[in-house]
Amino acid sequence: xxxxxxxxxxxxxxxxxxxxxxxxxxxxxxxxxxxxxxxxxxxxxxxxxxxxxxxxxxxxxxxxxxxxxxxxxxxxxxxxxxxxxxxxxxxxxxxxxxxxxxxxxxxxxxxxxxxxxxxxxxxxxxxxxxxxxxxxxxxxxxxxxxxxxxxxxxxxxxxxxxxxxxxxxxxxxxxxxxxxxxxxxxxxxxxxxxxxxxxxxxxxxxxxxxxxxxxxxxxxxxxxxxx
Amino acid sequence: xxxxxxxxxxxxxxxxxxxxxxxxxxxxxxxxxxxxxxxxxxxxxxxxxxxxxxxxxxxxxxxxxxxxxxxxxxxxxxxxxxxxxxxxxxxxxxxxxxxxxxxxxxxxxxxxxxxxxxxxxxxxxxxxxxxxxxxxxx
Numbered sequence: 001x002x003x004x005x006x007x008x009x010x011x012x013x014x015x016x017x018x019x020x021x022x023x024x025x026x027x028x029x030x031x032x033x034x035x036x037x038x039x040x041x042x043x044x045x046x047x048x049x050x051x052x053x054x055x056x057x058x059x060x061x062x063x064x065x066x067x068x069x070x071x072x073x074x075x076x077x078x079x080x081x082x083x084x085x086x087x088x089x090x091x092x093x094x095x096x097x098x099x100x101x102x103x104x105x106x107x108x109x110x111x112x113x114x115x116x117x118x119x120x121x122x123x124x125x126x127x128x129x130x131x132x133x134x135x136x137x138x139x140x141x142x143x144x145x146x147x148x149x150x151x152x153x154x155x156x157x158x159x160x161x162x163x164x165x166x167x168x169x170x171x172x173x174x175x176x177x178x179x180x181x182x183x184x185x186x187x188x189x190x191x192x193x194x195x196x197x198x199x200x201x202x203x204x205x206x207x208x209x210x211x212x213x214x215x216x217x218x219x220x221x222x223x224x225x226x227x
Numbered sequence: 228x229x230x231x232x233x234x235x236x237x238x239x240x241x242x243x244x245x246x247x248x249x250x251x252x253x254x255x256x257x258x259x260x261x262x263x264x265x266x267x268x269x270x271x272x273x274x275x276x277x278x279x280x281x282x283x284x285x286x287x288x289x290x291x292x293x294x295x296x297x298x299x300x301x302x303x304x305x306x307x308x309x310x311x312x313x314x315x316x317x318x319x320x321x322x323x324x325x326x327x328x329x330x331x332x333x334x335x336x337x338x339x340x341x342x343x344x345x346x347x348x349x350x351x352x353x354x355x356x357x358x359x360x361x362x363x364x365x
Contacts, residue, residue, distance in 0.1 A: 053293055055319045077269070077293035089323060104269060107297060110304055 004029065004066045004092075006052040006082050007073035008039045011098065015072065016043060027061045052082050055089075063090045072098040076107070083113045114143070136213050139201070149177075149203050152216045156196045159219035166190025173205035174212060229261050236262035238277040268298040274306070284310040292316050299329055 001024050005012050008030035016028045020043075028043060030036040031051040040047045050057035052073075063069065069086040071079035079097045086092040099105055099118035108116040125138060140149040154161055160168060165176060165188045179188045180199040186192075194200070202212060229235045237248060242265045248256045256263060266273025268289060279285065285302040287295035292315050299313035312330045315321035321333035 053320075054317060055323070075293070077291070077297045081293050081296055085320075085323070088327070106271070107269065107301060111297070111300060 001025070001067045002062070002065055003027075004058075004061055004063055004069045004086075006069070006071045006078075007098075008035055008043075008047060009072065009074060011072040012070075013039055013043075015070065016046065020046065029057060029061055053078055055085065058082070058085070058090070063092065066090070066092050068092065068094040068096070070096045070098075074100055076100050076104040080104075080108055080111055080113055084111055087112075136209055141206075146206060147203060148206055148209075149201060150209065150212065151199055151201050152212070154194060154196055154198045154200065154216060155218065157218040158194075158196060158216055160194050160216055161196045161198075163194055164190060165192045165194065169215065170202075171204070171208050171211040171215070174202055174208050175204070176200055176202050229256075229259050234260060234262075236264065236277045236282075238264045238266055238268060238273055240265065240267050268294060269301075271301075271305075274298075274301070279306050279308065282306070282308050284308065284312070286312045286314075288312075288314040292320065296320070296324060296329070303329070 003019055003024050003026050005016050005019070005026060005028045008016070008028045012028055012030070016026050019026045026046050028039065028047045029050060029052040030039060030047060031049075033049065036047060036049045040049075048057070048061045050060070052058055052061075052071075063086060066086070069083060069092050071082040071086075073079055073082075076099060079099070083095040083097045086095050095113065097108060097113045097116045099108060099116050099121075102118050102120045105116065105118065105121075108114075137151040138148060139151050142148065168176070170176065176188055178185050178201040179192065179194070180201070181195065181197070188194075188200075200216065204212065237244075239245075245256065245263050248261065248263065252259065262278065264273060264277040266276065268274065268287065279302060282302075285299070285306075285308040287299040287302070289295055289298075295313045295315060299311050302308045303311045310330070312332060313324065315324065315331045315333050316335050318333050318336045318339075321331040321336065325331045
């Protein structure tokens with residue numbers, strides 16, 4: 001595959017290295033002369049000097065025959081527009097953009113730049129996973145398909161412990177797909193009884209998280225928890 | 228545009244640039260009905276504070292092409308501003324975005340055209356078009 005990486009910062013350089021290792025053809029474009037010279041010592045002809053916002057720089061790097069363009073500069077506008085021209089002008093099939101400031105995410109979405117990756121978001125996801133108080137962890141978001149998979153840890157006070165899966169009032173558009181108990185996962189049946197400490201995975205339509213949080217969260221008004 | 232009676236709102240990152248707006252004005256910018264907001268053009272809060280929701284026209288003319296192209300598209304797509312103009316210095320991209328339906332002004336292109344005609348007018352002979360009749364003048 002021919003992959004164009006824009007930006008030879010820490011992300012771009014290491015990405016290029018990995019991709020070259022995997023036998024892809026790679027060109028990295030870097031606009032800072034000093035940085036370019038430094039990276040060029042290692043990556044040699046796989047680096048190209050220039051401002052990738054300019055179309056002729058992209059063309060010189062062979063964007064017309066690129067299978068994928070990855071924009072990972074430190075500037076969100078650059079990343080957005082490089083991906084926009086890559087897809088709309090040069091008809092590159094696959095693009096990936098880095099988001100530096102998570103507040104710019106809506107702009108990436110507005111211009112149809114997908115997928116976009118934000119380090120802050122990734123760390124937040126990890127944080128959610130590592131810190132159980134966050135309750136609900138997003139494992140996978142399929143934006144196009146309008147589906148997501150979440151994980152929840154059942155606390156001692158959860159309203160569903162001791163109850164049969166078949167008796168749960170699962171919100172419409174959601175399904176319990178797996179239970180992780182003492183390090184082992186299984187697919188629950190209607191007769192599975194949930195226990196405190198279980199981690200449950202559910203697939204759901206986006207927007208149903210709150211209902212699930214309430215259902216699996218602490219019991220309210222004494223409902224449920226003693227079965 | 229303010230003098231013509233339009234309502235004009237300026238958004239700039241630098242609070243100091245307000246002073247520049249008042250150069251040559253007999254009264255203060257706000258006294259004449261102008262608005263000034265400090266903020267970045269990529270921040271939707273700042274755009275909204277500057278009144279983008281009710282704007283009839285939006286001009287993106289920061290000193291960065293990329294910023295202008297992005298903000299202009301935000302004004303167009305997210306806020307549905309009827310007239311959106313972006314300043315793009317890079318002639319190649321100005322041309323392409325123009326074809327994509329973005330109204331662009333390319334100062335580089337304008338300068339090239341002006342310089343070119345200035346050169347043609349200044350050429351003493353050789354029959355350059357638009358330069359009067361240099362042969363007769365000689």
